[in-house]
Amino acid sequence: MRTSGVYISAVGVDLPDCADVQQAIEDGLLDAAVAEESGFIGVAVAQDTPAPEMAVRATRQALERWTGDPSELGALFYVDSFPSGPAGWLPQSYLMREVVGGDLLAVGVRQGCNGVFGALELAAAYLEGTPAEAVLITATDNMSSPLVDRWRSSPGYILGDGASAAILTSSPGFARLLSVTSMTVPGIEAVHRGTQSLNPSTLPTGQKLDLGARMEEFRLGGGDYSELVSKSRQAQNELLAAALDEARIDIGDIKRVAFPHGSVKNVRAGATALGFRMEQTTWEYGCRVGHVMASDQLLSLDHLLHTHEIGPGDRVLLMGYGPGLGIAAAVVEITDRPHWLARTDGQNDR
Structure with a gap:
């Protein structure tokens, strides 16, 4: 979009x-x-x-x-x-x-x-x-x-x-939303469902969240992890191309990229697959706060602003992944220094 x-x-x-x-x-x-x-x-x-x-x-x-x-x-x-x-x-x-x-x-x-x-x-x-x-x-x-x-x-x-x-x-405002786009890869939806019933009345009361167990159910049920990786990589490459095209910029115009706060292996794999260096990611921040669910990218944007790692003219790519398999991206261009930073230099008002 x-x-x-x-x-x-x-x-x-x-x-x-x-x-x-x-x-x-x-x-x-x-x-x-x-x-x-x-x-x-x-x-x-x-x-x-x-x-x-x-x-x-x-x-x-x-x-x-x-x-x-x-x-x-x-x-x-x-x-x-x-x-x-x-x-x-x-x-x-x-x-x-x-x-x-x-x-x-x-x-x-x-x-x-x-x-x-x-x-x-x-x-x-x-x-x-x-x-x-x-x-x-x-x-x-x-x-x-x-x-x-x-x-x-x-x-x-x-x-x-x-x-x-x-x-x-x-x-x-201090930033302009250049583009935001998303894609779903329903063919590998079952990786987060496993063999779980879709009828809540048949599920045990107080069932604990265990995505690892569901992934194992997916594998034992004939799910192909190599196909999962192949399809997800293809989708994220297509998504990135669409996001950059909609923003009318090239990948070289991106200064920083905020992935979900996953393990260093996950972040490195995502960065490498899309053509970014680890230094461009927000891994050094994410590894200190954990995966704060849907907030990761906004938290990282706030962090980059407060640490002055981005400023006017810089473009930031926000990448997201969710069950489904859903993939999303947004491109943000910093247009001005947020006025609240002028009164919080040397401290953090978070």
């Missing part, structure tokens, strides 16, 4: 304190060999802080940085990967009551770790197709549920907690 006149005017984050991976090894939560191979150093852990509360904090920070009027918001896209709160309840309504107010379209977006990209596409289309001046995207997750083992549930990842927010506007 080639966007025209869609800007990012503010981002906000809420990241809890990080648990030390070495301590997790000593506590028997993670195998030392697995930890060493992953390269992770720390992971953000929110303990009992509800995901919607982190969303409130990230949204408040984004609104403060924006300095706009919340009444200008035309829509809210609330992204989460794991259920939070009572069954049958919608967290986006809570966010509206606590922070945003008003009478606006409030939509929940659940695309796993690709949720922010789906929200970006929806937000861009909304801004371009309505008189709305601004749209809010919020992503949040707390993976401290007893049904999730953050250290082992997803091979190649250590699951972190946190929230992020972005305000997209039709008037100039």
